[in-house]
Amino acid sequence: MNPKNLKYTKKHEWLLEKEGRGIVGITDFAQKSLGDVVFVELPEVGSKVSIGESFGVVESVKAVSDLYSPCSGIVRLVNENLYAAPELINDDPYDAGWLIEVEIEEVAQELLTAKDYKFFTLEEQEG
Amino acid sequence: MSFLPHTRDEEIAMLEVIGVSSPEDLFRDIPEKLRLNRALDLPAGLTEKAAWDVVESLAQKNKNRGQYLCFRGAGAYEHYQPKAVHHLLSRSEFYTAYTPYQPEVSQGTLQAIFEYQTSICELMGMDAANASHYDGATALTEAALMALDATRRKKIAVSTLVHPEYRETLQTYLLRRGIELIWLSAQDGLTSLSQLEKVLTHNEVAAVIVQSPNFFGSIENFTPFAELIHQQGGLLIAATDPLSLGVLASPGELGADIAVGEGQSLGLPLSFGGPYLGLMACKEKYVRRLPGRIVGKTVDRLGREGFVLTLQAREQHIRREKAGSNICSNQALCALAATIYLALMGPQGLAQVGQHCLEKSHYASRLLAQLPGVSFPFSAPFFQEFVVKTQEAPAAINQRLWNAGILGGLDLGQYYPELENHILLCVTEMRSQAEIEELVRVWGGA
Numbered sequence: 001m002n003p004k005n006l007k008y009t010k011k012h013e014w015l016l017e018k019e020g021r022g023i024v025g026i027t028d029f030a031q032k033s034l035g036d037v038v039f040v041e042l043p044e045v046g047s048k049v050s051i052g053e054s055f056g057v058v059e060s061v062k063a064v065s066d067l068y069s070p071c072s073g074i075v076r077l078v079n080e081n082l083y084a085a086p087e088l089i090n091d092d093p094y095d096a097g098w099l100i101e102v103e104i105e106e107v108a109q110e111l112l113t114a115k116d117y118k119f120f121t122l123e124e125q126e127g
Numbered sequence: 128m129s130f131l132p133h134t135r136d137e138e139i140a141m142l143e144v145i146g147v148s149s150p151e152d153l154f155r156d157i158p159e160k161l162r163l164n165r166a167l168d169l170p171a172g173l174t175e176k177a178a179w180d181v182v183e184s185l186a187q188k189n190k191n192r193g194q195y196l197c198f199r200g201a202g203a204y205e206h207y208q209p210k211a212v213h214h215l216l217s218r219s220e221f222y223t224a225y226t227p228y229q230p231e232v233s234q235g236t237l238q239a240i241f242e243y244q245t246s247i248c249e250l251m252g253m254d255a256a257n258a259s260h261y262d263g264a265t266a267l268t269e270a271a272l273m274a275l276d277a278t279r280r281k282k283i284a285v286s287t288l289v290h291p292e293y294r295e296t297l298q299t300y301l302l303r304r305g306i307e308l309i310w311l312s313a314q315d316g317l318t319s320l321s322q323l324e325k326v327l328t329h330n331e332v333a334a335v336i337v338q339s340p341n342f343f344g345s346i347e348n349f350t351p352f353a354e355l356i357h358q359q360g361g362l363l364i365a366a367t368d369p370l371s372l373g374v375l376a377s378p379g380e381l382g383a384d385i386a387v388g389e390g391q392s393l394g395l396p397l398s399f400g401g402p403y404l405g406l407m408a409c410k411e412k413y414v415r416r417l418p419g420r421i422v423g424k425t426v427d428r429l430g431r432e433g434f435v436l437t438l439q440a441r442e443q444h445i446r447r448e449k450a451g452s453n454i455c456s457n458q459a460l461c462a463l464a465a466t467i468y469l470a471l472m473g474p475q476g477l478a479q480v481g482q483h484c485l486e487k488s489h490y491a492s493r494l495l496a497q498l499p500g501v502s503f504p505f506s507a508p509f510f511q512e513f514v515v516k517t518q519e520a521p522a523a524i525n526q527r528l529w530n531a532g533i534l535g536g537l538d539l540g541q542y543y544p545e546l547e548n549h550i551l552l553c554v555t556e557m558r559s560q561a562e563i564e565e566l567v568r569v570w571g572g573a
Contacts, residue, residue: 039415041415044360047279066445066449
C-alpha cells in the first residue's frame, strides 16, 4: 500500500513534507520493479537538488536508475545506513529505506496523490 | 603473389548487386571540382627485398638507445628492462591490447590484469585500480573527469609543474566541456600552496592536480594540498612516477583520492614515445566512478576461483549518456610488462633502483656545480631529474654533447619561456659513474 500522507512522482519517488522539510524515497512499486538493490549513490549534505533533476543513482541486480527530486532545496540529511545496507530500500521503502531529507524551497506542482499514483502504476503495468 | 583483396570478376559482381556500373560511380556525391580526376601518383611496386631496403635505410636515420648516453627524461625514462620481461611478454597468448570480455576463454589474461591492478594499488597506496589507460596523460585527464563527475563542479586547479603535454591533453578534453582550469604557479621549483589557498573559495573546485616528482624533478608534498582541497569538499589527484615509489611515500599515504602515473618506467622501452601505460587507482569511495575496465576475483558455482570484468561500468553499457567517461580500451600488454617488472623487482628491488637514481642524479648535480656558469635555481629535493641554469645557450651545450655521443637534457625554455637557459637533466640507474663524469667533462668543454 502506498501511504496516503505522501506525494508521488511519475518517476516513482515519494515525498513526505513536514515543517519545511521533505523526506524523499522511492516507492514500493519502484523497488519491486528494480529487484534487489545493491548500491545507492546519494548527494553530499549541503548540496542543492532541483525539481525533476537527478540527485543520485540506485543500482539493482537488474538495472541502474537515476533518482529524480520531487522538490528543490538543500540536502540536510542523507540516509547513510543505505551505504552498508542498500537492501533497506527493498525491505522498507517508505520508512527505513528513505533516501534524503531536503530543506524545501519549492515542491513540484504535478505530484500525485496515493490514489492517483496507484492508478498510474496500474496503467504502467498494463502499458 | 597478389595481395589484391578481390578480382575483377568479383568487383563486377558486387557492382551489379548494388546497381552501379563502375567504382567511379560510388563517388558521384562528391562534387566534380573536389575530385582528383586522375590516378594517384604512386611509384611502381617494389619487390619485397627492395621494399625492405628502403625501410631499413629510413630506420637507420633513427638514433637508438645504446647509440648514445641518455641524460634526458621529461616524462619518458631509460631504466633497465630485465630480460625476463621481454621473454614472458613475447608469449603469443598475451598478444592483445583488448580487455577480454569472455571469462570462459580468458582466465589467464584476466588474472594477469587482476595482478597488475593489485600491484598498482599496493604501489600507489590505493584501494582499487583499473586495467590501465593509454598513457599517463590520458589517465590524468580521466581522473579529472572522475572528480568533476563525483563533485558535480566545474573547476579544476592544476599545477603548472604537471607535465606540459599532460596539461595539453587535459585542455583538449576539458575546454569544450565548459570546465574552467585554474593554473597554480611555481615557487622555487614547487607548486604554490598559497595560491591554491587563495583560489579555493565557495566550494567550487572539483579537484587539485599535483605531480610528484613534478616536471622539474622536484618532490612535492601532496599532504598540504590534500588537506586544503578536502576542506573544500574536493579531491586531490596525484600524478606520480611509479618507479619513484620504492623510495618515496605513496600518493595514498599522503592523502590523494585518485593516483595516476605513466607506467613506462616499469620495464617498458622508450620506443619513440609509445605504446606507454596509463596507471590509475583510487580510494574505495570512488571505485564506481573508475573509468575503463576493472577485473575482479570471484568464485564460480562450484566454489572455484575465477576472474571476471566487474563493476562494469554500468555507465558504459547501461547508461552511456550519463557516464563520466566512455573510455574502454586499455594497454593489456604494457600492463603485463609492468606487472612482470614489479614482480621481478619486488619492494626491495624497486627501493634499490630508486636509491640508485637518487644517488646518481645527486652525484651528477654535485659535479656540474663545480663548472663555471652553472647554477641551481631551485632548492627543493629531487628524485632523478633536476634543473640546471646555464650561462651558455642550452642548444650549444647539447650540440657539444651530441657530437660526443651524449643526449643532453631538455631545454626548458620551449615549455616555460621564463626559464631561458635552463636545462632539465635526468640521471637514472642506467648511467655509470664514468658516464656521468664524461657528461660533465664534455659539458664543461674539456
